[in-house]
Amino acid sequence: MAAAVLDEGTFTSVREPKGEARLPLGDGTWHQLAPQYVWVQLISGGFFFVLALAVALVMSLLFGQWWIWIPAGVALVITAITLVITPRQARAVGYQLRQDDLVFRKGIMWQRVVAVPYGRMQLVDITHGPLDRGFGIAQLKLVTAAASTGVVIPGLRQAAADVLRDTLIDVAETRRTGL
Numbered sequence: 001m002a003a004a005v006l007d008e009g010t011f012t013s014v015r016e017p018k019g020e021a022r023l024p025l026g027d028g029t030w031h032q033l034a035p036q037y038v039w040v041q042l043i044s045g046g047f048f049f050v051l052a053l054a055v056a057l058v059m060s061l062l063f064g065q066w067w068i069w070i071p072a073g074v075a076l077v078i079t080a081i082t083l084v085i086t087p088r089q090a091r092a093v094g095y096q097l098r099q100d101d102l103v104f105r106k107g108i109m110w111q112r113v114v115a116v117p118y119g120r121m122q123l124v125d126i127t128h129g130p131l132d133r134g135f136g137i138a139q140l141k142l143v144t145a146a147a148s149t150g151v152v153i154p155g156l157r158q159a160a161a162d163v164l165r166d167t168l169i170d171v172a173e174t175r176r177t178g179l
Helices: 003-007 036-063 066-091 130-135 158-174
Strands: 094-097 101-106 112-117 121-127 137-144 151-157
Touching (some): 121 158, 130 137, 137 158
Antiparallel strands (some): 094 101, 121 137
């Protein structure tokens, strides 16, 4: 596998929480998301922000429905907070290819670490929406028999997603267990 392809054009390191109760990252090479993922998230969130603001303005000015500012205000505040923390969240996402499994990590306050054994992978899927295609990124989805271990790795460069998919399929074929 070309490790250089997986790390080309990505963030440089996984940001780790500073608290005493944090989940340790462990040893090994952690691969990151592409910075373009942050732009896609900011554009999507910004579009929702502008849409919610426009609906609230139209409802209040044209129809006199001033109560609309209560739910719109809540939605706008939550969207604004999400937009502010998006770059930090993206740097906290990473994956590691180990000998027997793929480990996926995300989260700062609510941390999630999932290890998916290669032999248990049933499907490796790459998807990308219109904005993703415009920025040259994709998301890779791993499906196992257990619903709770399904992993979606967003914000991979297209070349990295293709290499990772091919690598995972090759390794999974040699490690099929219980079949």
